[in-house]
Amino acid sequence: MSVLLVEDEPNVVSVxxxxxxxxxxxxxxxxxxxxxxxxxxxxxPFDLIILDVMLPNMDGIQLCKRIRAIDxxxxxxxxxxxxxxENIVMGLESGADDYLAKPFKMAELAARLKTLLRRSSNEPKxxxxxxxxxxxxxxxxxxxxxxxxxxxxxxxxxxxxxEYFMKNPKKVLxxxxxxxxxWDINFNxxxxxxxxxxxxxxxxxxxxxxxxxxxxxxxxxxxxxxxE
Numbered sequence: 001m002s003v004l005l006v007e008d009e010p011n012v013v014s015v016x017x018x019x020x021x022x023x024x025x026x027x028x029x030x031x032x033x034x035x036x037x038x039x040x041x042x043x044x045p046f047d048l049i050i051l052d053v054m055l056p057n058m059d060g061i062q063l064c065k066r067i068r069a070i071d072x073x074x075x076x077x078x079x080x081x082x083x084x085x086e087n088i089v090m091g092l093e094s095g096a097d098d099y100l101a102k103p104f105k106m107a108e109l110a111a112r113l114k115t116l117l118r119r120s121s122n123e124p125k126x127x128x129x130x131x132x133x134x135x136x137x138x139x140x141x142x143x144x145x146x147x148x149x150x151x152x153x154x155x156x157x158x159x160x161x162x163e164y165f166m167k168n169p170k171k172v173l174x175x176x177x178x179x180x181x182x183w184d185i186n187f188n189x190x191x192x193x194x195x196x197x198x199x200x201x202x203x204x205x206x207x208x209x210x211x212x213x214x215x216x217x218x219x220x221x222x223x224x225x226x227x228e
């Protein structure tokens with residue numbers, strides 16, 4: 001199992017490499033700046049990528065976007081000292097699958113990496129699988145969503161969110177269920193990241209004044225259903 005760690009702090013690199021080795025992550029390559037990280041991430045097939053946000057030459061947000069423009073599958077976990085909702089959303093919007101705030105415990109980092117690996121290994125790799133709902137069509141192989149025949153430009157997180165809804169139509173999905181299924185991580189329950197992304201997704205789905213499909217069930221969560 002190969003891991004790319006993009007981190008410029010020598011102490012953090014040493015601690016992460018030593019700590020992850022205890023959990024079976026022995027093949028860890030290191031880049032100490034964003035540009036080197038980009039060259040390594042796009043030139044070698046890593047199983048996992050860990051990015052620091054604050055990096056020389058190219059920050060982790062821009063690096064993540066550049067990687068995602070080429071590689072949509074490799075799981076990316078972002079390390080950040082900034083854990084406000086706005087910064088979390090910015091990191092996830094750039095294409096990261098998970099985030100972990102500094103300082104962190106090694107056991108939690110290892111657990112999150114293993115969760116990302118499990119989810120990645122369970123994704124369909126070859127056979128196309130299409131879900132339809134009213135005028136929505138989701139191709140889970142190409143990872144493309146169309147509405148009324150028009151392709152929508154979704155971020156990786158927005159894609160996973162609509163995929164979860166389309167696999168569970170007419171079901172009330174709580175914020176906790178959405179967090180666990182879309183992000184596979186346990187956020188602070190006070191965060192509004194789900195509501196932020198629901199708003200992002202609604203704007204893209206409904207921007208041509210078409211029928212709204214994602215409905216708020218007050219006090220309970222959200223549901224994909226026909227307009228009332």
